[in-house]
Amino acid sequence: MPHISITDVTKAYAPRRRGGATVVAVDGVSLEVERGDVFGVIGYSGAGKSTLVRLINGLEPVTQGSIQIDGVDVTSLSGARLREVRQGIGMIFQRFNLLRSRTIRANVAYPLEVVGMPRDQRRARVDELLRFVGLEDKADAYPEQLSGGQQQRVGIARALAAEPAILLADEATSALDPETTDEVLDLLARVNRELGVTIVVITHEMDVIARIATKVAVMEQGRVVESGATYDVFTRPQTDTARCFVRTVVRALPDGDALVALREQHDGRLFTISFTDEGASEARVFGALARAGVDFHLVHGGVDDIQGRVYGLLTIAVRGDDAAVADAIASIGSGVTITEVTA
Ligand SMILES: Nc1ncnc2c1ncn2[C@@H]1O[C@H](COP(=O)(O)OP(=O)(O)OP(=O)(O)O)[C@@H](O)[C@H]1O
Numbered sequence: 637m638p639h640i641s642i643t644d645v646t647k648a649y650a651p652r653r654r655g656g657a658t659v660v661a662v663d664g665v666s667l668e669v670e671r672g673d674v675f676g677v678i679g680y681s682g683a684g685k686s687t688l689v690r691l692i693n694g695l696e697p698v699t700q701g702s703i704q705i706d707g708v709d710v711t712s713l714s715g716a717r718l719r720e721v722r723q724g725i726g727m728i729f730q731r732f733n734l735l736r737s738r739t740i741r742a743n744v745a746y747p748l749e750v751v752g753m754p755r756d757q758r759r760a761r762v763d764e765l766l767r768f769v770g771l772e773d774k775a776d777a778y779p780e781q782l783s784g785g786q787q788q789r790v791g792i793a794r795a796l797a798a799e800p801a802i803l804l805a806d807e808a809t810s811a812l813d814p815e816t817t818d819e820v821l822d823l824l825a826r827v828n829r830e831l832g833v834t835i836v837v838i839t840h841e842m843d844v845i846a847r848i849a850t851k852v853a854v855m856e857q858g859r860v861v862e863s864g865a866t867y868d869v870f871t872r873p874q875t876d877t878a879r880c881f882v883r884t885v886v887r888a889l890p891d892g893d894a895l896v897a898l899r900e901q902h903d904g905r906l907f908t909i910s911f912t913d914e915g916a917s918e919a920r921v922f923g924a925l926a927r928a929g930v931d932f933h934l935v936h937g938g939v940d941d942i943q944g945r946v947y948g949l950l951t952i953a954v955r956g957d958d959a960a961v962a963d964a965i966a967s968i969g970s971g972v973t974i975t976e977v978t979a
Contacts, residue, residue: 637707639834640669640692640802645701647687661687663858664701669851671801674828674835676849676866678842678881683855685838689806692836693725694718705802723751726795726833730807732787734779740766740790741775747797765793769823785816792823796831803827806838821848842881846870846942854878870942871912890936890951895979898935904955906935906977907965913946914971921968928964930956951977 647662662684669675679685690696692703694710702711710721734743744765748758766772769789771782779787788808795803805824809817825848827833837849845852845866853863854877862869862878870886873879883889889908890898898906909921918939925932936951954961965974 638668638704639671639673639706640667640836641704641707642667642669642688642692643702643704645688645691645703646699647684647691647696648699660858662691662698665855665858665860666701667853667860667863669834669836671834672828672832673851674825674837674849676837676839676845676852677855678839678845678852679855679877680840682857684858685840685855686806687858688855689727689804689836689838693727693804694722723798724800724802726798726800726803728788728791728795728803728805728808730810732779732784732791732811734787734790734794736779739776739778740771740782743779743790744793744797747794751798761797762793765796768796769793783816784812785819788812788816788820789823792820792827796827796833801832801834803833803835804838805835807840808837809844810839810841817844818847824848842885845881846885846940850943854881867912867942867945867947871910871947886940886942886947886949889949890977891979894936895977898951898953902935902953904931904953905961907952907954908937908975908977909948909950909952909972910975911948911972918948918950921972921974924968925952925954925961925964928956928960928967930954930960930964932956 643666645662645665646660649659649661651658665688677685677688691698698711702709705721708721713721735746741762744762745758748761763772766775769792771786771789774782774786809820812820821844824835828835837844839845849866851864852866852869853860854875856877861875869878870882873882909918911918932952932954934950935953937949939946939948
């Protein structure tokens with residue numbers, strides 16, 4: 637059974653003023669998140685990501701469709717039953733949302749106070765959480781004395797206080813610089829690996845997906861336009877939106893000015909070679925070209941690491957007889973896609 641099952645969910649907001657248009661923030665979305673997944677949802681601003689999060693944790697009712705958590709339809713729950721389900725879902729935010737007037741310890745303790753955990757037990761649990769996120773020495777500090785990355789680690793400790801099985805991270809690293817982003821993503825990966833927490837990561841940054849998410853859904857105008865294993869979406873994006881996001885991380889395809897410059901610098905034909913770890917490597921491509929007596933050199937691109945797996949996108953300039961080039965390409969075999977750059 638999926639951990640989170642979203643079936644044909646729509647969320648429409650009534651017009652803000654009379655005569656205004658209804659906003660369909662989430663439009664017929666279906667997704668399945670398995671237990672232990674780190675599931676990424678990516679989209680531009682306004683795509684409906686935050687709304688989807690609010691629907692998953694029951695902060696807002698759906699207009700249509702159903703959301704099941706562990707097989708329980710949460711869209712039909714209210715009162716104590718809904719609160720119980722929500723306790724099993726932790727949440728972290730872009731702006732951390734810590735209470736400024738409380739110490740770090742008191743921030744992490746807050747959700748435990750709310751559920752009435754006795755003081756001694758609370759203290760032990762908070763110590764354990766602060767150790768887990770590596771901030772035991774900051775227990776008595778106040779949020780403003782901490783860096784952004786440290787504050788988000790406090791946010792994670794607080795979100796884990798009630799031992800949730802699910803953690804929702806809404807743009808959790810968007811306010812952080814690249815180095816602290818890494819620190820927070822590493823911590824989230826540990827939360828998933830060591831505590832077995834299912835994580836849903838909402839982001840507009842594809843490198844966050846590449847680093848942490850095992851699966852990804854691409855949202856656009858309230859709809860999921862593409863979803864699958866992160867590696868597959870990176871190596872074989874099917875929609876323009878996914879391709880645009882992929883390009884922000886895999887900057888290996890020359891376009892625009894870069895392509896004009898390449899054409900000026902190299903006579904001969906340009907080919908793009910893409911290869912995954914499921915097939916041949918660049919060495920086989922280069923070997924085949926050399927054996928066919930084709931003169932070639934690498935002019936653009938590189939090899940990326942997506943979820944610890946190799947993905948290469950290389951552009952080569954080739955000079956030689958068309959038949960020899962065709963023969964060389966034909967001899968390379970599967971696992972490599974070679975496309976002539978014609979633009
Ligand atoms: N409470 C609301 N009332 C009316 N419209 C809303 C409400 N909440 C969201 N919307 C609209 O729904 C659409 C999706 O918004 P949402 O915040 O879910 O997108 P998002 O992908 O999370 O983008 P961002 O990262 O900018 O928040 C937007 O057009 C937004 O204006």
